[in-house]
Amino acid sequence: MAYSLQKSMVAKVVGIALVMTLAACSSDQRYKRQVSGDESYLDAAPLKQLNAPSGLILPVQTGDYNVPVSAQKGQTGKQLDIRPPVQPLALLSGSRGQNTSDSGTLLFENSPKNQNLWPRVASLIQAKNMPIASRQDADQTLTTDWVKWSRLDEDDQYEGRYQITVEQQGYQQALVVKTLELRQQGKTDKVTNPVEVQRYNSMMINTIVEGLDKQENLTSSQTAKRTETLDVQNGTNDAGLPMLIVRAPFPVVWERLPATLEKLGMKVRDRSRSKGSVSVTYKSPSAKDWGAMGVKAPGLKDGDYKLQLGDLNNRVSLQLLDSKGKPLSQAQNDALMPVFQAAFSQTSVK
Numbered sequence: 335m336a337y338s339l340q341k342s343m344v345a346k347v348v349g350i351a352l353v354m355t356l357a358a359c360s361s362d363q364r365y366k367r368q369v370s371g372d373e374s375y376l377d378a379a380p381l382k383q384l385n386a387p388s389g390l391i392l393p394v395q396t397g398d399y400n401v402p403v404s405a406q407k408g409q410t411g412k413q414l415d416i417r418p419p420v421q422p423l424a425l426l427s428g429s430r431g432q433n434t435s436d437s438g439t440l441l442f443e444n445s446p447k448n449q450n451l452w453p454r455v456a457s458l459i460q461a462k463n464m465p466i467a468s469r470q471d472a473d474q475t476l477t478t479d480w481v482k483w484s485r486l487d488e489d490d491q492y493e494g495r496y497q498i499t500v501e502q503q504g505y506q507q508a509l510v511v512k513t514l515e516l517r518q519q520g521k522t523d524k525v526t527n528p529v530e531v532q533r534y535n536s537m538m539i540n541t542i543v544e545g546l547d548k549q550e551n552l553t554s555s556q557t558a559k560r561t562e563t564l565d566v567q568n569g570t571n572d573a574g575l576p577m578l579i580v581r582a583p584f585p586v587v588w589e590r591l592p593a594t595l596e597k598l599g600m601k602v603r604d605r606s607r608s609k610g611s612v613s614v615t616y617k618s619p620s621a622k623d624w625g626a627m628g629v630k631a632p633g634l635k636d637g638d639y640k641l642q643l644g645d646l647n648n649r650v651s652l653q654l655l656d657s658k659g660k661p662l663s664q665a666q667n668d669a670l671m672p673v674f675q676a677a678f679s680q681t682s683v684k
Contacts, residue, residue, distance in 0.1 A: 373411045417487060419529070420536035425547040428647065431539070435528045437512040438539045441503065445647070448507045452500040455509065458545040459498065467495070474500040482519060483534060490518045492525070494534050498542070511539045551585055564590065566675040568668060569651065571644075576667035577653040578674055584610075584645040591643075593681040597627070598673060600639070610643035627676045632669035634662075 381401060386392050409415065422431030428443035442448045452474040459466065465479035475497065482493045495514040500507065513535045516525040525531065564587070569579040580587050591612065592602055600614040617636050624631045637657060644651035654662050654670065662670070 376411055415529070420533045420540070422536050422539045423543050425543050426550065429543075433532060433536065436531050436535060437510060438532075438535050439511075440509045440539060440543060442507040442509070443647070444502075444505050444507055451507050451509065454546060454549065455498065455500060455542060458542060458549070462541070462545065477514070481538065483537060490520075492530070492534055493517060493519050494538070496535075496538050498538075509539070509542065511535060511542070513538075564675075564678040566671055566678060568671050571651070571653070575653070575661045576664045577644075577651050577661075578667065578671055579646075580650045580652060580674075580678070581648070582650060583648055584643070584650050587643070587650040590678060590681060591641075594674070594677045595641075597677045597681055599623075600641075603638075610645065612641040612643070614639050614641060627673075627680065629672050629676045630669075632666065632673050634666065634670070 381403070384392075422433065422438050422440055424430050424440070426442065428445070430441050432439045432441070442451065452471070456469065456471070456476060459476065459478070464481050467477045467479045469476040478496045478498070480493045480495055482491065484491055494516040497510075497512045497514055499510045499512075501510060502508070513531050516531050516534055517523065518525065565581040567579045567581070569577050571577055588607060592605075595602055595612070595614055598616075599619045600616050603613045603615055605612040615638050616634060618631060618634065621631065639657070640655045640659070642653045642655060644653075652674070654667075656662070
């Protein structure tokens, strides 16, 4: 009993010490941006000229491996900001980002779904309760008031004013975010450090993009629930290998796929939306089950397979690979086409 009580007390003491340690670390967020460990390297002696003792002949020197002397001065040790730069997120299909010192641009395909980009962006800014100083719908431009940011890796938080514009650039739609002013909260001095300006400019872009992506996924999910039939066709990739083409956006197919595969006798082991891959184990349903679906068994061997998806904007490619990564034959792919068509038509998202 004494041993049990002592053990319990030790566990409590260790637990309290751990909580206090974590609390101390969380109260000083500079640890997320500083180099940790031994800093004695900062006191290292500078390089010296090598002097040979009398009578010793050194090899011929070429200078190829000489370490150049640098006169640059900058932050060192725990004063050095080791955080990686923030980049615009290209979450939306067909988008790509560009950065300058005080502005960022996200380019979109000039597709029908992006024709109403401006009202979506403007309504998103309002929904996030960001202060708006001015708005000109005719020019598709708005200027924010001070937007306050909150980051765990900052001791003194930042706030910024931004100009947000949607414009036509050639055959593309462009979302442009320009930083007008950046300062630390409670201070009047303007922050001009290009690294900080670009960091918080990209944060504004990513806030908008994440909101647009969430809206798009929600819309696609609702469409997936309403859609009863997805058209499936045969196709080939650039290398001439057979695959299936589903005529629906990627989010719709992705939402409907688990139930579809289950109906086909494919048990999902793992799936990754970012990679567009689904690992399955196939066990052919009975002849009665195939008959109930109104199709013939595709003749696929039982075993492990990988389904690779490709986002083709308003269509999705499906390519089934065996356990060795080999694509199916054209005949096998042809046999799967009506099977997938039937399974998609008989399943839906709950």
